Amino acid sequence: MELNKRVLIGTVGYQLLGNHSVGPNLLPKLQAIKWPDDVVVDEMNWGPIAIIQYLESLEVPFDRVVFLVAIERAHRKIGEISLYKWMGGLPDDKQIQACVGDAATGVISVENLLVIGEHFKVWPKEVYLIDVEPGMEIAGEQFTKKVVAQVPKILELTRQIALNGIDESMKILELRGDTLFN
């Protein structure tokens, strides 16, 4: 592990939505891993505004943030894992206010969290999203077989990114706030 890096691993997503609940469902497994003291593993569903206020209040900020999420995207197979790097950028003010409106009224969304965090300048240089393709929303507590099969890989990738960051062997996609809602 890189020395002296404070890392936050945050899971984001609704519960009881099958594959869409990869974040909250894998949280206990992530918490069970023996992490160095500088790594914090927490659920990040408690409202972007509150989360931003928490990050602002830290005396020693995080150097790296890793979010584990499951967002349905076109052209991906169920269980496919994508690694995104947050590149910053912001949508227009109306869209940011829409994100704040959703955030303040209880909507759970990593995209809102990223945009609001960017607006309030809380993100460190390294913010990553490990994003698992969930397929369509299905209510329930269980993953489908394809996602179950990926769980060890998801946990290992989260561990690697959290401890060592990215390396050249990884395929990294870029995520930007100014194109997120196009």
Added chain:
Amino acid sequence: MCFKNLPIDFDENGKAFLKEGLSNPYEHKVVDLGVEQDKLKGLMERNGFIRSVDYDPVTRVAGALAFHSVVDLKEKKVLSTNSMATLFRGYEVILKGRDPRDAAYISSRACGVCGGVHATCSALAIEMAIGIKPPPLGIVMRNILLALEYLYDHPLHLFLLAGPDYSEEIVRETNPELIDLAANTPAKNKAVHGYENVLDIMKDLNPLKGKLYLEALSMTRVAREAYVFIGGKYPHPQSVVPGGLSVNVTMSTLNEVYSRLIKFFDYSQKVTGIWDDVFDFFLDSNPEYAKCGIRPANMIDTGVWDRPDAYDATFKNCNEWGNARWSTPGVLINGEVVTTNLREVNGGLEEFVEHSYYEKWDGHQFKTDPLGMPLSPNHPWNKETIPKPGKQSWRDRYSWDTCPTWDRMPMEAGAYSRIYLTAKAKKAPESKFLENTGHSMKIHVPKHQLPERTLEWKIPDHWNTFERNRARAYCIPYSAMVAMDNWLLAQKLIMNGETKMSTPFEIPKKGTHIGFGAWGAGRGFLTHHLIIKGGVIDNYQIVTPSTLNAAPRTPWGAPGPYEEAVLNTPILEKYDKPEDYKGIDILRTIRSFDPCMPCTTHIMAKESDHIITREVTTCACGIE
């Protein structure tokens, strides 16, 4: 005698009975909405300036609300309105067959803003159903928890959701003629908020960068911090249980809460001063603004904040403990109090589904309440939730919201109903900080950085968009002072060694037990009606403030509160071409109710595991 439309009368001893000689006492007329739609269709075909204006979704509200209106852009009038809840709330279905002890945790998830009030409402329903009286400190701390939830909720709505509608950016876009006027209008409450003129206030209401907007964000944190000392977490507290709270409270907890609560003393003065200045400016600048969102002050509220010496959770004594609450339960018709009795508030409730995506249920299990007051087959204790998704049609069914009525009248709910009823009824017991005069509520705010001051919210002559928000602003000091009253009580109880927080209970495994929780969300009235049979939940019905406010037409054609308020709203926005029309007056009106749709609607797992949200048409294009 509070009912004019339901077939219920009272004898000389005040005992309610069903009027005699009626073959079908609860029969009601069902009007054909198609007649109005045909007329509108003809008008739109003949006149290019009469248009459908649809808001889907209505932004800056929690959850899925869409609004359809037909507007005459030449005469600047709204001709027709339909309020649509576009998602199904399945919590009644989810809760059926479960252990009642799960209800607080599950129903809390009905909303991402006011989960705590749903949890408490569940707890109250169970307390009534099986007879559990919480200890005094449990009741008092529950009150503080609720007040803190309001102190989170009201600033959030006033500055983050409704506030931008009055900001310099929006006003410049929609009514530029007001900008110079605002710059030349001195702010009357400069002494408390520091702004020279109204335009300066409007600039700081600008979203994302205005100081008032950002300050409200930080105040929500203050309230949340205080909340989690008692609730454990927010918005879904872990400590709310039937019989009290599952947490120990010490003087140290109280001190932590107090150190945050006092920040709302000065903030209360500031917020009420800000909104008085802004709303007075609008109303003075153009008297037509008084007509925006106007409707009769027909409101309903359950009352909140129980007195520990009065609350015993029984249905038998609910009128007494209801009237002892810091906010008085009751019903207002045309601004006059027609009842403050919880039994009558409950007895007059019905829910109709003629214009909603539900099937009508059969049966009339509870013909009376436990003390003999007749109950309609449409009463929540008799209602069943049977979803029936279908085509959206203004002629027939167009919402996932039901149509609740009291005495067959659509009722409005809000934080403002709480302050209005309490001020008007003058029934709330004595308080160190609150004084109800019958025409106002005086709120004595203690000193913090600012000197102490008495704020006075006055019952307005007209009930409109601006007065809803103004009253909500005064609910900040109102809630803070109720919290202070309870904080002092809690301190006394702890000093006397009365530190018990909850009463143990067991769910009876046999028999039928019924109860209802009567509590209040940030945006008003909330009831949970519960039937326990054989130790499990047999039926569970939730009526939220937005269920009332966003209601579609009644079966007999009366518009729901949003629909009526928008229908009465004049179009005061300035625009050169119809294409430039933004609809700010309509949006201000809808947002003045503080819509919160998650607990009005929710997702549905249809038969197996597919979610209906994908199958519901929310776009108004092409709807009949």
